[in-house]
Amino acid sequence: MTISDKSFRYNTAGHWFKGNTHIHSIASDGEMSIPEIAELYSTAQYDFIFCTDHWVSSDVAKTWNPPLLLLDGIELDGRDNTGAFFHVVCLGKTNGITQEEGFESAMQKAREQNAILVLAHPHWSGNSLEDANRWDFDGVELYNHVCRWLNGKSDGLTHWDAMLKKNPDTLGFSVDDAHLKPGHPGWNGGWIIVNASELSKEAIFSAIKHGNFYSSCGPEFKSITFDSKFLHIESTPVQFIRLVGPAYCGWRVGSFDGQLLTQASVEIPMDWTHIYIELEDKEGKRAWSNTLFVTDQINAVDRHSAALHAGS
Ligand SMILES: [Zn+2]
Ligand SMILES: [Zn+2]
Known part of the structure; x- marks a missing residue:
């Protein structure tokens, strides 16, 4: 399926909210309490954070009375039936998960409770593309x-590329x-910026589930719009703006010795299977959109209403 059969993912008419989806507290192996973490993150203009203890x-x-929106989560780890070792961050409220039941069963329970399952730091864990x-x-x-500090294995882009080949809707965090x-x-080295109508648990969770967010280590998107032919991007000053497609497919503006850019417009190549945008600033810090066009928007909406109905 190519982009011509899909719908545009982004709606940036709402407000942008800064958040983090992977944080540990004293409830596992962190050293600050959740209220202390909430205070700290609010000083860096965060609007929400997920608590994802092991x-x-x-x-x-x-x-x-937290100073920002707190959201529930959990991080699972263990080996699957092939012996492969995983860490998986589950976003959303879960109950009844124990380490004793094992990794696969725990992951299944989180899924049944409509959590969003994110493969954590695949390079650090030693995960293959399979x-x-x-x-x-x-x-x-x-x-x-943290993986950047631990041993430099902070990057999940190659794994994302393999996942997009199978499922072009796969989200990037x-x-x-x-x-x-x-x-x-x-901390405050990698975050997501969600576009949502309001700062509430339901609105933020729904926007993340639909991929109406981008990820960043520095640069900011100001808007991402599509007029049925051209994509229009506005951003903070960056050195490069790139469209990234499958394998070698790509388009870019910017140069190693040029002026900084704050906008670009490009005709979308409709024969690609998927596209995301990458920004890179003059310090080499990058930001990534999710893939711009999605296959199952309607199904995604239905799944989300089911989740809300179940009181997630
Ligand atoms: Zn972790
Ligand atoms: Zn981990």
Whole structure:
């Protein structure tokens, strides 16, 4: 299926909200409490964060008067039946998940409770491209800030490329994986910016599920629009704006010695199977849209209403 059979994913008419989808607290191996983490992230203009402790289904409703929107999550890890080792971040409220039941069963339970399943730091975990495609993950981490510090294996772009070949709707996330302790320093290095009508649990979760967000380590998109032929992009000043397609397919503006750019318009190549946008600023920091055109928008909406109905 090519882009000509799909619908445009982005609606940037709402507000942009900054968030992080991978953070650890004292509930597992982090060193700050959730209220302390919320205070810290609010100083860097975050609007929401997910709590994703190892094998702990968070319950943010218990946190009194946080300065930003707190959202529930959990991080699972373990080996699947082929022996491959995974870490998987599940976004959304879950119950009844225990480490004793094993990795595959836990992942199944999270899925049944309508969590968004994100393959975490695949390079660091040592995942093959086949591993990345084995469990129909909803998304993958494109950048993991703590893994950059740990051993430089922060990059999920090659895994994303393989996943997009199988499912062009696969979401891409830039994350901190913050632990906030001397043994795991670093935060506010990778984040997502969601476009939603309001800052509420339902609106943010729905926008993430539909991929109405982008990931960044620095540059910002100001708008992403499509007029049935041309894509129009506005951004903070960057050195390069690229369209990225399957394999060698690509288009770009910018140069190594040129002026910085804040906008681009390009005719969409309708015969590509998928396209995302990559921004790169003069420091080499990058931002990535999700794929611009999706196959199952209607199904995605239906799945989400089912999730809301189930009181997720
Ligand atoms: Zn992990
Ligand atoms: Zn983690």
